[in-house]
Amino acid sequence: MGMTRAQKAKKYGEDAGSAPTTPRTPRAAPVRPVSVHEMRSGELAPEPEKGSSAGILVGVAFFVGLALWLYYHLLVLQGVSGNLAGGVTAPELLAGGFSGDHLADFARALGENGRTEYSGVHATTGLFTPLLVGLGWLLFIGLNTPQRARKWVYWAVPLLYAVVFLLGNSALDAAVAHPDNPSAAAWASGLVVARWVLLALLVLVAVLVAVSVVRRKLDDFSQGKLPGQRPRG
Template identity: 30%
Template sequence: MAKSQKKKKKYNRPAAATAPINPSTQRTPEKAAGNASLILIAGLVVTLFLFGYFHLLVLNQMEDLSNGLTMPDQMIGGYSVEHVEALRQAMDADAAGQLNYVHKTAGLLFPLFLALITMLAVNINTARGSVRWILWVPPMAFAVVDLWENRAIDALFIGALDPAAVSLASTLTTTRWMLLFATAAILFGVLIAAFVRTFREKWELSKRGLL
């Protein structure tokens, strides 16, 4: 006798509940650009603060420890063996250690922040291609030369004074200042160009009544 087969009831599983999409959480190009702009503004403020702290405050205060002699970092046109020798005689071990500490703190952070912020500004406001890479070269070179210069200057206060070491440090200081001016020109040039472009776009939209 054949067994009767019971038909199995088919149950439709309820669809998994999906959370409603919140449009405000979606990442749009406008939001991404806005976030990058906020980071850029904050970084620019920090960079300006570090420049003022390092060059206008700390290095000027170091002159109190060197009988009024200017720190090598501040001498755009470079310096001579005689100047470094006078610094070595005026600054004791504690003063030289203080200069080394400054180089490891503000002297380290300032070039890194300036290079990164400049490269970010270029990245946001220029199209991909050779122009972007060309504009990235000065800030990257500035950071490398600045950090190299810090080490070269610190080495001048250790051991016997080597004229070749003074010449190298002096060349690095002059090169650093040239790259600093170039980097600052790129940074503010890109920001001003972006501001003018945005202003023109909004002006055209307002003339058409779209704003």
């Protein structure tokens, strides 16, 4: 039979009668996450995963617009020239413009059914081509041009290109429907020339943006600011 607590205390002393107590460790206070607004300059680190994902999406949009432009001009309009117009070149393929006589020959070669199909081309592929090209260029410029003023100057080029492209399609449909109207032919020809001039400016803008990106990367590399590099003292 075991001893009682009083018996244990009498035999072994006062400390034997009480169970040993384990000292409690104070709990650490919960750490509050630091807000973005409380961070000092240089503490806000970029997230490379988000940047790379945005770059991939912009690259896809850019090259989709470029591929659609090539498809429209190298396949669709070439098919219009060869199959619908019997070898007469589609007016929008003439970068230097066209005369009223050429437009009359083109309209005559199309015929009634050919004019309907030609207008349908403008309502489908001819509609999506400038929109996707403009969108791809807008995203490419916006991602890679940090200067706001320069960005808006560059953005004006793809916006104008899309507007002039669509206006040119409408003017060509009207001119082909009335080939004996010299003013309609001249207006359509002027819009086609403007379209090709703006295309050259699109290429120039893309080159300028690409050069600026490469230059910034080289500067960051020389200063050790690229991800994975050790900053130089």
